[in-house]
Amino acid sequence: MKKCLFLILPLICCGCSVPSFWFFDLNREALITDGEKSVAYASQDAAVKSDQSGLPLIDPDYPAEKTDSISSEVLWAQENPGGEKTSEISRETAEDIALLETAPVFEQGEGNTVARDEIVFDFPVVENDRVRYFIDLYSGNARGTFKRWLERSGRYLPMMRDIFSQYDLPLDLTYLAMIESGFTDRAYSWAHAAGPWQFIESTGRVYDLHVDWWLDERRDPEKATHAAARFLRDMYEFFDGDWYLAVASYNAGMGKIQRAIEMYDSRDFWEISRGKYLQEETKHYLPKLLAALTIAKQPEKYGFTDLDYHEPLTYDVVEVSTATDLELVAELCGVSYEEIKKLNPELKRWSTPPAADKHSLRLPPGSSEPFLEKFLQIPVAERARYKRHEVVSGDTLLRIAKRHGIQVDDIVRLNKISNPRALKIGSTLILPLRQGYTSRPLDELEDDYVRSYRRSYTVREGDSLWKISRRFEVSEKQLRVWNKLGWSNLLRPGQKLVVSAAGAKSNRSNRQPTKQLVYEVKSGDTLWDIGQRYNVGTREIMNWNNLDHDHVLRPGDSLTLMVAPGHSG
CATH class of the missing domain: 3.10.350.10 (LysM domain)
Known part of the structure; x- marks a missing residue:
């Protein structure tokens, strides 16, 4: 999921086929310990082992019933590791989130990498141990979730491929949206990335995606796809035509990948991912994409023989020049309110934005002419109820x-x-x-994003609470409270820690809009100090300004901040 300005958006990877496999719990990260090549888990009920490759193994014979019960544990909406309640979600959504956020930790490298030449790709596809790992995961224990992703792809891929072709991009790159969101337009990550392409607000603005109280164009499948195509094209050009580095930068940011190249004196993605500088999420990003592509090109080979692809997204488009209630639009089209909302996921409320001079509205195919005929007969003052x-x-x-x-x-x-x-x-x-009002607007004062949950981290050899708190820009006290550690400093490799606050639904009705200001760094300033002064989070400041965790502030630096009106610090 996207993290930073100018270089965001995540890609995903493929799989690995190791000779024998045991079940890998999708809801938890695994760590191979030095010495015994065993896998330690925070969960006591995950049956796991590894082979000589040093990879976590997945048991392909593990019964589906057990897989389902484990998947249900992802309903952290009901009780997350930190013990705090968050919003309830469906099992299907929980399973989507669990698979999107799966991040095992590999002790060893990717093994022998070979090109795939038996299938036609327009993106460079290779296979190695890490790619095979995700192939086995997607076609094994996570099969039900990945099947839904493949079926949802039928709704969006035709449109996405058409747009990518306009930018001369590999059409296979459209599967990035699968790894980012599972083709869910309401997806919203812990890093505040939204939509099928998972843009954060700052990067979205760079690529002309507008976000306010009324709408979020990161959720507009067509506009967001244009933005993603432009972003990927920019990264491809920056990295001199290396798609693997471009894809990795979509996840980690251009600056992060450039520093990794300089640190390891290599432009080989696989080589720079062997070190400790890149996060595990970034190391898995490309393998996940390659795995998804491998399966999607020949699903029958991997056992997906009963796919029911969704119908391609089709619609008419009309422009409305005044604020118009979607209930009225649905009535004039003779369809449900929910169908209009589904066609226009960027609209967060019950109406088109009142301040917009015009808004392009999607309608069911064939309904534009009869809609306009009726709509133009309605007085402007009666279009908003x-x-x-x-x-x-x-x-x-x-x-x-x-x-x-x-x-x-x-x-x-x-x-x-x-x-x-x-x-x-x-x-x-x-x-x-108007008379005849309903409670619909009141129901839609609250955002409907499908949020991922609290970020977690798997402890490694040599970690301490101080190191982890510095890495994730939180305090040691927060880590102790979230993980119920008391005053103990004892951490064990493989232990899973919650490293972010609970992801609850936000009630935007009581939130003030924001304005942008530029802050000049002064001597002695820290991100924490600046955040406290303007009532914003340090991670938000990092995202808005594309800063790494180890960035050093210097007097005279300029920082972009999004603050509440009237908040001058």
């Missing part, structure tokens, strides 16, 4: 009602206000401008 109002000092329900020509009782009823005399400044009210 609701208005969002942010409470300011001096507001009362009576004043608000008079200003908009509506009834106080309707405001109270729709917003479920228990004490009409106590309005909280900064809170959001939905004003029903």
